Amino acid sequence: MTSTDETGATDAPMTVPAFDPADPGPPCAYARLRAEQPVVKALMPNGETGWLISRHEDVRAAFADPRLTRPLLSAWPPREDADAPPPCLPTFLEMTGEHHTRVRRAVSPLFSRRRLEFMAPRIRAMAEELIDTMVRGSADGTGDLVASFTEPLPLRVLCETVGLPHEDRDLYLPHTLTLLSAAGLSMDEILEALYALQDYASGLIDRREKEFEEGGAGGAGGDDYISLLLAESRREGGDLTRDDVVSFVVTMLMAGYKTNIQHTANALLALLTHPGQLRRLRDEPEGIDAAVEELLRYVPLMNAINVLVALEDFTLHGQRIRAGDAVLPVIASANRDPEAFPEPDLLDLTRSPNAHTAFGYGPHYCTGAHLTRLQLSVALRVLLEKLPDLELAEPADSLPWDETTPLRAPARLPVRW
Template sequence: MNSPNDTDVDAAPTAPAGGCPMALSRGRVGLDVTTEVSQLRDDGRLGRVTTAFGQEAMLITRYDEVRAQLADTHVFHVGSVPPPQVLVDGGFDTESVRRRRTVGNLIMLDPPDHTRLRRMVAAWFTTRRVERLRPRVVEIITAALDEMERNGPPVDLVSMFAKTVPVTVICELIGVPEELRERFRSRATRAATSSAVSTPLEELRRLGEAGWVSHELVAHHRANPSDDIIGMLLREHGADGHANGITDDELVGLANALLIAGHETTTQMLSLGTLALLRHPDQLALMRDDPTVVAGAVEELLRYVGVLHGGFIRVATRDTTLGEHEIRAGDLVVPALAAANRDPQLLPDGDRLDITRPPTSHVAFGHGVHFCIGAPLARMELREAFPALLRRFPGLRLAVPESELEFTQGTTVYALRSLPVTW
């Protein structure tokens, strides 16, 4: 039986353990998973990652084991991860830290609170509801492409297109007024891209800044009733004594999580996905010219790119097993999503991009009760954005050598800082 001590994987510093995914990005360049993590997976071993705050977690890399861990919310809890000792020793109010990362945050809550809050907003992200948004999303995409064309090449695809489209879509859906959007965009981006050298205090301040924007949003919507998500939550669930009510703190946490999760991952899927297609001109041309392959191509890009290195850290609440591995009560575990999506168990040629392959049951959106609630929206945006970009600029290509591209290190979301393109 394999031991979790077989291999140590040095993880870059992250936000306080239990608050952000482990930083599995150090050493990752380009679109492939690091050799070290891939080797762990292929050998069937568990790795260990250590946060900057001294907590060690077991790294789950095999596809079947990742799915099993994500599905088992009875054993593996995300909201019960203990605070790192460095915060305790530093005199932090650990209960305040716990509340800041969990209250209202669907990603960081376990059932039944997770179930109660998810039901409040689930109807906004159904395939049918999202389909009604398609005309407006197409307008937003067209406007961004028009601006790129007016600007003329070269342009940074990240700032002019990949960020612009998802930010505008999620801000309109949630209800972020124009005057707050730039502040939200910059702060939400910082919240999703934690620094590799941040201190605990800096990380807490970073998360608090994003939450402050959501507090301001709630105040704005109380004074200006609306038909967006925040307006609906206040109208239908915000009344005092409501049987299915939501507190102000929960509303802030929920809005904050939806805003952050609703744009940064889609931004980087557009950026990194475009890079992947530029590396494979034949597949780029197929996606541009054949509408029948677009839906499958998006699924393949989601699997292949690996925007999220890992899922959120969880704690085992009792002794259990994952595959052949023994997990003890109190052990911390984190799933390596990007590695799992390339597991030979899932696909024998998982390191190869093939947009014509049948869709796979990838874990790019997670699995189980924490499966990304915004997946239908993200899929629709990507299915519209990629073909529109490639058709508008059929000669799209990199404006700099690929070796000059800079990828973020030590972040929640794997990201390109910029993607200079020309046509």
């Protein structure tokens, strides 16, 4: 990538600021970048360079900027060799224009706050079962919340919500995890995992189509989201194609799985290291919804992993960004910007307003935002009701991190109750 500032001088890129193992917060370098270099060229772990955007208002604007597009996973970073990869179906993030609008019009209503209300009792039942199992399996009143709770719950919730078979998880999860760890992978490995997920999703849709056929002319099919979207794809003049429904399944597996697991583990770590606030939440559970928003802001889940590509040349804070350049709005930094949040490094579970950017902004705003909120709020209620004296059983600074994907989270959360 060739890039110059307005004077024409080139500058060597810094490296993307890395997490500090001793600190659950965002890399501290962002405080200086926000103040002095709000747009700066940086070297990413995959060897590419991109422009880091660190201020809250710029991050929001970048997510919604029509001059910036999401690159195709199967074609970015661009390869030297001329062979174009065989086409993969785009995930929602990769869709553009009318296609994206049409697909979102069909899918978004299924993920509205009201539509998801049916999941609240089901999430509660799943969370209660997981906690009961952990408690029953413990001889000494201690356990690991990651293995027993934060790891299994989000996948079950996703499967139950959208109608994805949980029993197939060994078929699809390895490919999801391969794709999410993409930094060290060759393009061939990325493509292999993408095709494998696409094949799984297509086979699942075949099975659902068979159920439709067997349902006769009225073809009721199921009432899970995959079946509802498939019904829409079969409707004369419907908004979706069969390929869009395959993309829906692949997108859910890419966007809706590890994000939620890692966020939940980080959120619980934040609460367990602020025991006074945790107790207040236990005594005043009506504050849980505001706490969920604050945890979304406070947890620095996404550190320069959202990659956009410039479609045209433009200048931002004096830096000349060229068509084809990568631009990385850093959510982990935006959510700690003092211009947007008073005392940004303070966890304040009553913070209001709280215009965090955890779910992005604009046309690609996270489809799963309400599901994530609902799941965390129910999970917190259940935890605090069942284990009111919950506390960390080991010092927080001795806990190992799971860094198998760029979404860092505690690998274990040893607790006693």
